[in-house]
Amino acid sequence: MSTLAQSKADLERASTAQKVADMLRERVLLGELEPGLRLSEEAIGGALGVSRNTLREAFRLLTRDRILVHEHSRGVFVRRPTGDDVRDLYAARRVIEGGALRLWHTVGDAQREAVRAPVRQAVARAEKNDFSKTGSANIQFHRGIVGLAGSARLSDESDRLFAELMLAFRVAHEVEAFHQTYLPWNRKIVELLNNGTVEQAVQQLDEYFDAAEQDLVSRLVAD
Amino acid sequence: MSTLAQSKADLERASTAQKVADMLRERVLLGELEPGLRLSEEAIGGALGVSRNTLREAFRLLTRDRILVHEHSRGVFVRRPTGDDVRDLYAARRVIEGGALRLWHTVGDAQREAVRAPVRQAVARAEKNDFSKTGSANIQFHRGIVGLAGSARLSDESDRLFAELMLAFRVAHEVEAFHQTYLPWNRKIVELLNNGTVEQAVQQLDEYFDAAEQDLVSRLVAD
DNA sequence: ATTGTGGGATTGTTGAACGATTCTACGATA
DNA sequence: TATCGTAGAATCGTTCAACAATCCCACAAT
Known part of the structure; x- marks a missing residue:
């Protein structure tokens, strides 16, 4: 039973957006991306080799986790708790x-x-x-x-x-x-x-x- | 002060994805979209007049609220709690x-x-x-x-x-x-x-x- | 009845494009 | 000098088109 659950986990390929989100989350929590920093879609997307649309999906996932905050027409920022x-x-x-x-x-x-x-x-x-x-x-x-x-x-x-x-x-x-x-x-x-x-x-x-x-x-x- | 807060709320235009998500959420909770139903990107997007990318952002928002579930390469479905x-x-x-x-x-x-x-x-x-x-x-x-x-x-x-x-x-x-x-x-x-x-x-x-x-x-x- | 094996439909991801919004720097005015 | 306004650059919001990857389904073979 546990082997089945394990093989299932292997099969569950993470989407590109999910992988990008995981990477960014780790970077933020490790302190490599400081709170308050703005994450440019073009810069991050270019560095990671993913399209803007995919990157925006990753941003949504991290916004949901309160790692990032989204401001309309301004972009996403690393959250800076008050x-x-x-x-x-x-x-x-x-x-x-x-x-x-x-x-x-x-x-x-x-x-x-x-x-x-x-x-x-x-x-x-x-x-x-x-x-x-x-x-x-x-x-x-x-x-x-x-x-x-x-x-x-x-x-x-x-x-x-x-x-x-x-x-x-x-x-x-x-x-x-x-x-x-x-x-x-x-x-x-x-x-x-x-x-x-x-x-x-x-x-x-x-x-x-x-x-x-x-x-x-x-x-x-x-x- | 309250007038300022109100005018601020007016200024905070919801994005298209947010508006679509709100509409879909209401539809689901009202029972018009039954649990287990698959939401086709093409069908929903066409009916609402938004692009696939924008619709996918709306889907992400509702997935985070556990209203929808996402299955890789299969689409999104109205959640069906067990x-x-x-x-x-x-x-x-x-x-x-x-x-x-x-x-x-x-x-x-x-x-x-x-x-x-x-x-x-x-x-x-x-x-x-x-x-x-x-x-x-x-x-x-x-x-x-x-x-x-x-x-x-x-x-x-x-x-x-x-x-x-x-x-x-x-x-x-x-x-x-x-x-x-x-x-x-x-x-x-x-x-x-x-x-x-x-x-x-x-x-x-x-x-x-x-x-x-x-x-x-x-x-x-x-x- | 079960197991391949196709074609067809849908999703995943990309790239480009353009209007809308924000930011910035420069100059005008008091 | 300080404030204000404005033009231009940069960036975001959204759409569209395209193609690969994946899934679904019907049909044939055993």
Whole structure:
């Protein structure tokens, strides 16, 4: 069964627009294309060897993911989140992740492990002074929390929220902080979950969101 | 200030693709284009007088809203939600609306009124045997609940979930039931909220979701 | 009944074209 | 000097035409 699913994935050729969109998304999230930058149809299309029409389809896909913003007759720009955007993002995360966390005692162990494992691995690496994959570990932790809900739609939307938040950190020149200060919070949350005190875990998560939002907003308005 | 915002809205001309997408979305949600129907680029484009490229942009917009599904080299189809889709949708709603409802005691009266008012108006109309706008009233109620979170992104995503759910009801030939059986539940929820017993309101909402999901799924698999 | 194997229809992608809109730089006016 | 207006360049919005790639369907072969 899993082999069938795998071969199906192989068969699902991505369209040109999809491939272009994936490439551009990676470039943006890696910081090679700075927030606020305008993406010229002619320049990008020429560099990538695709026609304007195909490129515009790729732009639509990324606009949908809030990676780019479209302004009529002006073009598309790499999104540059504001303080209001950050507040909106954390308001959404509080509801989604808080609501998902409260399902802790209703889900199976596989879903719980998706929350515990990223923290455990991050702790193990930190003890060896290995901070290489510390960034993606945090995201995996929060993806695991959302996954408790058991909704692919919710997980997809959360991925978009994470990506947009990453852009905000980049605007604030705080990409490193995003990847380093979270670990104590996450350990505490997992500990509370393992104790069965879910409501306290939710409260801890809320406090983390409060601290992260406040820090990020202050750095954005100062800019 | 409001006049400025209004004139700005006037200036924001929708693109042709956007207008076409809005028209098609309305057609689909009104049931004029049945779930599963394939939308031919040539036929639709010819009928609406727009080029294939512009129409394809409109298709992309509706695909992002999960109104249409795109299959490579096969075309786009009106989405036809399955039982698994419905389960996914309600899993997402449970987390989002449950999480939002728990913010009841933290929000201002304007946001609370956005929850109460739709139910009050629906009750008033029902007493006069007026069931005309009973459908949108239910949606407004749930939009109000999501609005408690104070996140435009979350509200937008919820609108997409509602639209997709409407398609599921259409597949199950239960559009009317969707608009009629909800009122007692909603009244009870508002009553519990006014009493300050938020957790009981959340529980009541969960029970409503359980009942609605089970009913809808059973009608879908029977099809 | 199942499995090739064609032709026909539809989509994927490209390139060019032209009107519409925005941006920019330069000069006019107070 | 600063503000304003305007012409020209650059870019976007949309359409059209073309061709390759893919899918669908009917028919024949086993």
